[in-house]
Structures are given as structure tokens and as C-alpha cells.
Amino acid sequence: MNFRTEVLLLLYEKAPAKINLTLDVLGKREDGYHEVDMVMTTIDLADRLTFELLQEDVIQIQTYDRFIPNDQRNLAYQAAQLLKETYHVEQGVRMTIQKRIPVAAGLAGGSTDAAAALRGLNRLWQLNLSVDELAQHGAQIGSDVPFCVYGGTARATGRGEQIEHLAAMPHSWIVLVKPAISVSTAAIYGKVDYSILGQHSTEQMVEALNQGDYSTICQAMQNALEPVTFRQYPEVARLKEKMQKMGADAVLMSGSGPTVFAIAKNEERAKRIYNGLRGFCTEVYCVRMGSER
Ligand SMILES: C[C@@](CO)(OP(=O)(O)O)[C@H](O)COP(=O)(O)OP(=O)(O)OC[C@H]1O[C@@H](n2ccc(N)nc2=O)[C@H](O)[C@@H]1O
Numbered sequence: 001m002n003f004r005t006e007v008l009l010l011l012y013e014k015a016p017a018k019i020n021l022t023l024d025v026l027g028k029r030e031d032g033y034h035e036v037d038m039v040m041t042t043i044d045l046a047d048r049l050t051f052e053l054l055q056e057d058v059i060q061i062q063t064y065d066r067f068i069p070n071d072q073r074n075l076a077y078q079a080a081q082l083l084k085e086t087y088h089v090e091q092g093v094r095m096t097i098q099k100r101i102p103v104a105a106g107l108a109g110g111s112t113d114a115a116a117a118l119r120g121l122n123r124l125w126q127l128n129l130s131v132d133e134l135a136q137h138g139a140q141i142g143s144d145v146p147f148c149v150y151g152g153t154a155r156a157t158g159r160g161e162q163i164e165h166l167a168a169m170p171h172s173w174i175v176l177v178k179p180a181i182s183v184s185t186a187a188i189y190g191k192v193d194y195s196i197l198g199q200h201s202t203e204q205m206v207e208a209l210n211q212g213d214y215s216t217i218c219q220a221m222q223n224a225l226e227p228v229t230f231r232q233y234p235e236v237a238r239l240k241e242k243m244q245k246m247g248a249d250a251v252l253m254s255g256s257g258p259t260v261f262a263i264a265k266n267e268e269r270a271k272r273i274y275n276g277l278r279g280f281c282t283e284v285y286c287v288r289m290g291s292e293r
């Protein structure tokens with residue numbers, strides 16, 4: 001047996017999920033993407049990535065989740081390949097992804113793994129890149145990746161890659177339910193009905209966050225993709241109605257869905273909502289808003 005150790009260094013990165021507090025669609029762009037104006041915030045539901053330095057010039061992905069690809073289709077793999085090619089890195093890496101964030105859920109699970117890979121590999125391969133440089137690289141992988149590189153609470157414009165940092169979401173609890181369907185982000189954007197886009201609420205949300213005004217934050221929560229996903233999957237609309245009757249401060253679908261979340265300032269109330277939902281949904285989570293590194 002060959003006991004030669006090729007692992008020289010071991011690092012970890014936490015990869016938190018995001019939710020959308022608002023999502024305004026402003027129009028369709030010439031490049032096929034949609035111009036958006038939205039507020040996102042990280043929550044304490046996270047994947048965990050482990051990085052092992054390999055002397056062999058390869059990228060390996062290990063994951064025990066059968067829904068996650070372990071090759072070039074994995075966004076963390078794409079992040080490693082991008083840094084490797086751009087900075088002519090001749091070392092390799094084995095990335096192990098412990099998945100906790102539901103997949104294709106509107107919670108940026110793949111994007112946050114890519115962002116964690118950028119942060120982790122910057123340290124592992126000693127590239128000395130700034131967070132802004134990592135975010136710029138992230139935009140080549142996906143629209144949500146720059147936000148995930150920074151985390152926190154931010155307004156995202158353009159196709160979602162232009163980030164303006166905001167005051168943190170006031171302390172609160174969040175209950176998330178992921179129905180047993182997977183939603184394609186591209187398909188949902190593709191079916192946006194411009195006649196029912198409604199009023200934009202991001203500006204109001206930004207002001208409410210700056211003032212730490214929790215009740216206006218709850219009132220301003222809105223997502224232009226909700227009607228599209230609800231039309232295609234009526235069970236998601238029914239889930240939102242059910243959650244609204246359970247005493248939450250606000251309820252909204254995140255991103256393109258299908259995850260619906262309820263916000264409550266009071267921990268006891270959040271736990272009651274969580275317990276009420278656990279009876280008939282398998283994927284239910286109760287976590288804090290924000291995320292500790
Ligand atoms: C809807 C949102 C809201 O935060 O999140 P998720 O539901 O994915 O979590 C994002 O806009 C998703 O961002 P992300 O998942 O990174 O999208 P990308 O990989 O860049 O694009 C996937 C596809 O979605 C469509 N797309 C994405 C972003 C955008 N501003 N306009 C679009 O039309 C395009 O068809 C694109 O090919």
C-alpha cells in the first residue's frame with residue numbers, strides 16, 4: 001500500500017443560502033437575461049466545503065448528494081477551473097461538498113458553493129485576490145455568484161451581478177418550506193408576463209432596511225416571479241396561503257422558487273409555524289436570518 005500523503009493543506013468554507021426579500025423584473029435585455037432590481041440576504045442554512053490541496057494538477061469534487069453533479073457541471077468545479085486557467089495554477093484540489101441547502105430551490109445553493117470555492121481556493125492557492133476581484137470572477141459563473149461571494153444583505157441590479165451593500169436585516173427567524181418539485185430558473189424567467197409585473201418594491205425595501213424598520217420591511221416583501229411559478233405549480237401558491245394563516249409577520253417565495261419562507265421576529269412564533277408545517281412537508285427548516293462565518 002502506498003502511504004505517500006498528497007494532502008498538504010486542508011481548509012473549510014461555509015456556503016450560506018440566500019433568500020430574496022424583493023425581486024423586481026425591469027425588462028428583458030438584448031443578451032437574453034432580465035434586468036432585475038432585488039434585495040437578497042444570507043440565512044443560517046449553509047453547505048460546507050472542504051478543500052484539500054493536491055500536487056496532481058486535477059480538480060475533484062466529492063459529494064454524497066445524488067442530485068449534485070461531481071464534474072464540470074458543478075458550479076464549484078467551474079469556479080476552480082476559472083481560477084486555475086486565469087492564474088495558471090498548477091496545483092490541484094479535492095473539494096468535498098456537504099450539502100444542506102435544497103437543490104433547485106431558489107436559495108442559490110449552486111451559486112453559494114461556487115462563491116465558497118472562489119474564497120477557499122483564493123486561500124488554498126495563495127492567489128491574494130480581493131473580495132471584489134473574486135466577485136467579478138463569480139459573475140462569469142452565474143448572476144447570483146457575486147452576491148454569494150460577499151454575503152450579508154445587498155441590493156443586486158443588472159442581471160443580479162452588480163452589488164450594493166445594505167444594512168443588515170434586523171434580527172429575526174425564518175421558516176423555509178421546499179415543496180417536492182424542482183424549478184428551472186431559466187424557464188420561470190422565460191414565462192414572465194410583463195402585463196402583471198405590478199409595483200416595484202425594492203426602493204422601499206432599501207429605505208426600510210437603512211432605517212431598521214422591521215414592519216415596513218415585511219410590507220415591502222414582493223417577488224415578481226411568484227405569479228409565474230404559482231401559475232405553473234399551483235401547489236406553491238396553496239403553500240403560501242397556508243403559511244400566511246399561521247401567524248407569520250410576512251411570507252414570500254424566494255427567487256424563482258419553489259421555496260416559500262415565513263419571517264417572524266419572535267422565536268416562539270417561528271417554532272410554532274415550523275412545528276405546524278413539519279406534519280405535512282418533508283423539507284422544512286427553521287433558522288436565523290444572517291449567517292456566522
Ligand atoms: C431568480 C434568482 C433570484 O436571485 O435566483 P434563483 O431562483 O436562481 O435562486 C436569480 O436571478 C437567478 O440567478 P442564477 O441562478 O445565478 O442565474 P444564471 O445562472 O445567471 O442564469 C440562469 C438562467 O436564468 C435566466 N436569467 C437569470 C438571471 C437574470 N437576471 N435574468 C434571466 O433571464 C437566464 O435564462 C439564464 O440562462
Ligand SMILES: Nc1ncnc2c1ncn2[C@@H]1O[C@H](COP(=O)(O)OP(=O)(O)O)[C@@H](O)[C@H]1O
Pocket residue numbers: 067068069073074075076097102103104105106107108109110111113114183185255256257
Ligand atoms: N454545487 C451545486 N449545488 C447545487 N446544485 C448545483 C451545484 N452545481 C451545479 N448545480 C446544478 O444547478 C442547478 C440549480 O441548482 P441551485 O443552484 O440549487 O438552484 P437555485 O438557483 O434555484 O437556487 C441544479 O439542477 C444542479 O444540478
